[in-house]
Amino acid sequence: MTTQELIAQIRKKQSFLVVGLDTDLDKIPRHLLDEEDPIFAFNKAIIDATHDLCVGYKPNIAFYEAYGLKGWMALEKTINYLNDNYPEQFTIADAKRGDIGNTSTRYAKAFFEDLNFDSVTVAPYMGKDSVEPFLAFEDKHTILLALTSNKGAFDFQTQKIDDKELYKHVLETSKSYEGSDQLMYVVGATKATYLTEIRTIIPEAFLLVPGVGAQGGSLDEVCTYGMTKDIGLLINSSRGIIYKSQREDFASAARGVAQEMQHAMQAILGKV
Secondary structure, three states, rough: HHHHHHHHHHHOOOOOEEEEEEEOOOOOOOOHHOOOOHHHHHHHHHHHHHHHOEEEEEEEEEHOOOOOHHHHHHHHHHHHHHHOOOOOOOOEEEEEEOOHHHHHHHHHHHHHHHHHOOEEEEOOOOHHHHHHHOOOOOOOOEEEEEEOOOOOOHOOOOOOOOEHHHHHHHHHHHHOOOOOOHHHEEEOOHHHHHHHHHHHHHHOEEEEOEEEEOOOOOOHHHHHOEEOEOEEEEEOOOHHOOOOOOOHHHHHHHHHHHHHHHHHHHHHHHHO
């Protein structure tokens, strides 16, 4: 999916919501455990209930790796179901990979070619040779961890080097990478006030923003500080949507939360 196709979907659906598929067998409704593939059954129901309200889905790869081969098979079925039935959805492999050279190339092939995701999250702290192998894939997007929403982000990301925070060095340096026009960035909603300075460095790039909802981030604040003329934001919500109910009404409950978020986004888009 190209950036322009993503923007078109946002405008068509009046939504820039991404639903995170952090599927945990300990949290899904008990009746699904009788299914042949409980993870895929849960994901399929969530996707079918919310696809018209969002523009993307983000499986967190750790939740699939944890179940070994069965988890990977469920992930493959999930991405294939999305690509076959809802090809307009922007798909994100939340893998947070970060290695060098041929290793990064293999990670990229796994997610971009074998599983056919549109994008993958990448940790930048080993430098350009851990990022550029991902950028070599045409019409695929690399989402760089820039300023994350967790408490430990302050351990390193905001520490200053030559009077400038480390995450700003990451943002500025990444613009020199070959294929940098395919970069997006993770910026946590709990760091919304940082967005003004971030936008001076990367004024047009798309930002994947976790932390709205369960982690306490504000949608209005993120949009005030981070929105561009082409929207430039993807707001991810995972637990707040998919685990709204653990009963048989879980899919309709998830839809209700997604619909509330889509309505809020529509109202914001109506003002810009």
